[in-house]
Amino acid sequence: xxxxxxxxxxxxxxxxxxxxxxxxxxxxxxxxxxxxxxxxxxxxxxxxxxxxxxxxxxxxxxxxxxxxxxxxxxxxxxxxxxxxxxxxxxxxxxxxxxxxxxxxxxxxxxxxxxxxxxxxxxxxxxxxxxxxxxxxxxxxxxxxxxxxxxxxxxxxxxxxxxxxxxxxxxxxxxxxxxxxxxxxxxxxxxxxxxxxxxxxxxxxxxxxxxxxxxxxxxxxxxxxxxxxxxxxxxxxxxxxxxxxxxxxxxxxxxxxxxxxxxxxxxxxxxxxxxxxxxxxxxxxxxxxxxxxxxxxxxxxxxxxxxxxxxxxxxxxxxxxxxxxxxxxxxxxxxxxxx
Numbered sequence: 001x002x003x004x005x006x007x008x009x010x011x012x013x014x015x016x017x018x019x020x021x022x023x024x025x026x027x028x029x030x031x032x033x034x035x036x037x038x039x040x041x042x043x044x045x046x047x048x049x050x051x052x053x054x055x056x057x058x059x060x061x062x063x064x065x066x067x068x069x070x071x072x073x074x075x076x077x078x079x080x081x082x083x084x085x086x087x088x089x090x091x092x093x094x095x096x097x098x099x100x101x102x103x104x105x106x107x108x109x110x111x112x113x114x115x116x117x118x119x120x121x122x123x124x125x126x127x128x129x130x131x132x133x134x135x136x137x138x139x140x141x142x143x144x145x146x147x148x149x150x151x152x153x154x155x156x157x158x159x160x161x162x163x164x165x166x167x168x169x170x171x172x173x174x175x176x177x178x179x180x181x182x183x184x185x186x187x188x189x190x191x192x193x194x195x196x197x198x199x200x201x202x203x204x205x206x207x208x209x210x211x212x213x214x215x216x217x218x219x220x221x222x223x224x225x226x227x228x229x230x231x232x233x234x235x236x237x238x239x240x241x242x243x244x245x246x247x248x249x250x251x252x253x254x255x256x257x258x259x260x261x262x263x264x265x266x267x268x269x270x271x272x273x274x275x276x277x278x279x280x281x282x283x284x285x286x287x288x289x290x291x292x293x294x295x296x297x298x299x300x301x302x303x304x305x306x307x308x309x310x311x312x313x314x315x316x317x318x319x320x321x322x323x324x325x326x327x328x329x330x331x332x333x334x335x336x337x338x
Contacts, residue, residue, distance in 0.1 A: 029291045030284075032066035032094075038283060039093045040276070042072040043081045043101040044200070048252050048328055049227070049272065050099075053123070055335055056276025057097060064284060069093070076200065078102050082109055095119040095283035097136075097276070102168050103127040119286040119304070123279045124270065125170045134282035134308035138270035138315040140171050144178035146268060146317075147223050147247050148187070154245055154265065155220035157187045162194030162212045162222045164205055164229045175225035175249055193219055198229040205232030213240045224248035227255045227267070234258045251318055251326055260323045267318040269326065275313040282308050 040057050042050050054070050061068045071088050073080040078101045086109060088096060096113065098120055100106040110120045110130040123136040151161060163180065166172040176195075183190045194212035198205040205224070212219060213236065222244055224230045230248035234255070237244050246264045248255065258264040286306040289298075298305035318326050 030064065030288055032061075032064050035067065036065075037067040037069060037091070037093050038095045038097070038280060039069045039071050039088050039091075040097045040279075041081070041085050041088055042070075042099045043078075044076050045070070045072040045074050047228075049250055051328060052272035052331065053276035053279070055331075056273035056278075057280045058276075059273075060277045060280035060284070066094070066280075066284065068280075072099075076101070078105050082106065085109055085113075089113050089116065089118060092116075093118055095121070095287045097279040097283055098122050098127075098132075099124050100127045101125070103170055104129065106130060119283050121279055121283040121286065121308075123275055125172075128170075133286040133304050133306050134311065136275055136279045136282060136311045136313055137171060138275075139312045140174035141178045143249055143268045143315055144175050145182050147175075147249075148179050148182045150266070151221045151223065151245065151247065152187055152190065158189035159220040160191045160193045160216055160218050162192065162196075162209075162216070162219055164196055164198045164208060164222065164224045164233065166199050166225060166229070167197050172225040172249075176223070179223050194222075198232070200226055200228040202228050202232035202235075205229035206236045207232075209233040209236035209244075210240065213237070213242050213244060219244055221245040221247065226250050227252040230255050230258075230264065230267075234263050238263060249315075253328055256318070256323055256326055256328075259318055260320060262320060265319075269316050269318050271314045271316060278311050278313055282306070282311065 038061055040054055058068050071084055073084045081101050082105060095118060100122055103126060106127040107130045110127055110132055113120055114131050120132045121134040122132050126135045163176050165176045180192060193216040196208040198208050222233060224233055227248055227250040230246060231254045233246055237246060247266055249268050251267045251269045255264055255267060259267060286304055289304050289306045294305045296305060
């Protein structure tokens with residue numbers, strides 16, 4: 001018997017009481033009907049980050065007999081992503097797991113989709129002012145704190161550091177602003193000497209990092225909120241013969257090879273498979289909200305009772321020691337065989 005933990009106390013009586021007052025949901029009620037489809041929509045659809053996320057999404061969907069579609073735009077363009085999302089709506093999917101490139105432009109499209117009967121859950125980046133029912137991501141504040149502490153551990157608490165950034169994408173913004181704020185509050189002798197927007201462009205990151213290293217020969221570390229810019233940063237580091245410590249979030253096959261080689265110190269990588277799996281569970285349950293009766297005012301207020309403000313899918317620390325576990329080709333070989 002599974003026990004519910006309430007304020008640190010085991011409460012089997014709560015479970016027993018709940019079981020006596022409501023019938024369990026039937027298996028038929030939670031399974032998909034033939035042809036019922038859920039879509040995962042992203043920007044820069046060719047980026048390797050989405051691969052394990054979609055695999056987790058598919059694994060969860062398969063358990064309920066649901067069909068899935070991977071969608072989005074190959075471009076880093078908010079207008080094109082919204083157009084792809086609206087094209088998805090023509091297919092009347094049961095739900096969409098959405099990575100919105102920017103939050104506010106997606107408010108109206110999300111709300112309209114929900115009004116037309118399609119449930120929306122966001123992941124990795126959010127549109128918090130919309131009516132989406134859930135947000136699945138890693139804790140960007142925790143990532144930034146971990147990165148700051150690791151940088152100080154490696155270079156000391158009185159060094160120069162820099163950041164690259166991708167303004168406008170909520171999770172990337174938090175990873176950068178939280179790290180800077182944490183440094184200011186806890187390590188006031190750490191000096192920020194470079195802060196440049198590279199917008200996930202490896203060429204822009206190469207130029208920015210080269211400029212930062214040249215202008216600040218004592219710079220000891222650089223924090224980057226995503227992997228595309230890290231690819232350019234490490235190229236600039238190697239060209240300059242610099243020993244600058246590079247840390248970044250996410251991972252690509254290219255940055256993984258540089259971690260293996262010791263050119264990148266480490267990556268903080270969201271648990272992508274969990275992100276996709278929990279993303280499907282959230283959007284599917286939002287679409288099946290009638291199968292349970294929660295203890296709240298949903299009947300009179302009219303809102304979907306499956307409101308999940310935030311699910312933390314956690315993050316992994318990738319170093320030379322465990323890099324082999326994050327080889328995407330090996331992972332996909334295993335998935336194809338299963």
